[in-house]
Amino acid sequence: MDDKELSNCIGNFKKTGNNLYFEKLYRFFFKKIYRFVLLNISDHQIAEDITINIFYNIYKYITKIRLNPTSFKPWIYKIARNLIIDYYRKEAKYKKTQSLEQYLEEKQINSSENIEKIDSSFIIEISEKNFSDNDIEQHFKNNDILKGLQSLPDIQKQVLILRFVENLDYKSIGIIINKNEQAVRAIKFRAISKLKEFIAK
């Protein structure tokens, strides 16, 4: 889709409110955004939920904001990034409470002699959940570079994905992560050097 078509789509959707124009936008952007979310959160179901929320937000707020076709892309990715951050925040809270409760429940049910066994089984379950049989996750498992990507901090990871997978400019990446254009370049350079160190190990 060109810039002209994009601007026409946005303008028509704002004027008429017809869902056909929204569907056009949706079909064009769904793959990209789903990919972006999935690479950040390596879980299919959560990625689905988050992408649905992203498009829901776009539908809600597209009429309230003035947008050029050039600033539309970064706006969408910004929404995606914010929702991903929200998810991580929620998960951190949930994990803190959940692990303790589970541990206490199991402790009450079983006798004190078997605690060591339970702990070991608990760890195995977690590890199995993280590495399920999805294609992408296996791809991640086999490739050293993608393993390194997961070990990077979130900003560096997101910059690398936006630059190399989504092929965005530095300017629009800067808009998405609220940083200067030169700062984005510096983050990218640092991330690549870190990845190289990881491969060398």
Next chain:
Amino acid sequence: MNSEKQLNKKILKKFLKLLDNNGDIDTCLAQFKDHAEFKYLNQYVAQYAEIVKTFEKLKNIKISKDLEDNSLKDIYLKLKTENLKNTNKIPKKDKQLIMLRPAYIKPLVIFLSIFIFTSFSFAGTLYASESSIPGDKLYTFKRFSENIQVVFTPFKYEKVLYLKFLDKRLSEAKTILNNSTYNNEKAAEKLFSDLYDTYKKCHDRKYLDTDKEMQIQSKINEIEEGFRHRYGMKKRIYFNLPNQNNAYNNDNSNEDNNEGNNKGNYEGGNKGSHAMLRKQNQFGK
């Protein structure tokens, strides 16, 4: 990693800039072919190219069409439910009724009662203090409220306030003079100094007309004299007024030293319309 250390940093920066602008790695390398450090650059680029390639593989993640369609349906469903929620909002009348539930009423009544009690008590003390004279317990409260009034009024409207204060001071002094049993010497002296200060403020800011100023000056003279007679207050100020037989000059007071000075100023006061203000030399002796 040795290749990166041995590479000249300037050349690396140049190469990376080219890469940012130009997507292809081979075309960028071709420009650096004649350079002495081409070997190291090639090693560096090999790692870089590997990283870029692996990222490009990620572009080909397959997503089934069912997922796309299903999620679109989910979005529409979510929007529908949101609209239903908006239509099922509580009407305004019911909202007002909800605000009158006993759960809301109790704290509201407590808050209101406290608010009314404090505000009424404040207003009551203010009202009671208006007729107070210096030496009373409520007089400090009166002066305090006046200071607050000055703080909160803009500069434009301060004229009205200060004239009001002047009238208040004059009336207070008059009540003290009329009351023959009043014995608080210090308070009377302080009141007089306050009266003089407020008068001076009005005079400096030119709030007073010539006629009104004359009237006030004559009143101040009367008060000063009364205080002097009763409490033996040391005389500080005396306004020389043109159209008035000064009681002070006719009076045979103890302070004879000042008479000559007063007469001199008296003649000068005839010429000018403004009454002259003069502090006596004897002040403080």
